[in-house]
Amino acid sequence: xxxxxxxxRAAIRTLDRIAGGDLPPTAVxxxxxQHLLLIGLFVSGLFLPLAILVSSGDVATDTLxxxxxxxxxxxxxxxxxxxxERNRQRGLKSTR
Numbered sequence: 730x731x732x733x734x735x736x737x738r739a740a741i742r743t744l745d746r747i748a749g750g751d752l753p754p755t756a757v758x759x760x761x762x763q764h765l766l767l768i769g770l771f772v773s774g775l776f777l778p779l780a781i782l783v784s785s786g787d788v789a790t791d792t793l794x795x796x797x798x799x800x801x802x803x804x805x806x807x808x809x810x811x812x813x814e815r816n817r818q819r820g821l822k823s824t825r
Contacts, residue, residue, distance in 0.1 A: 773804030
């Protein structure tokens with residue numbers, strides 16, 4: 730690993746610790762870290778009807794495709810966030 734990458738990761742860990750990253754994870758954070766795909770599918774399922782309702786009144790193919798892609802993208806964002814939380818928890822020191 731190159732030196733700039735190592736320094737960037739160390740800086741991110743330092744900022745995380747300053748923001749309270751050394752605190753033990755809550756139950757919701759532990760659940761999100763353990764069930765990445767479930768979180769993504771759940772959020773996608775919630776955003777799909779919302780995206781269809783917000784879209785125009787006619788149910789055209791392009792509008793439906795855009796709604797599906799939007800909901801999948803939102804599920805991906807939440808899955809990536811849960812994955813980042815999993816990596817953060819992996820770096821925590823055990824208090825036991």
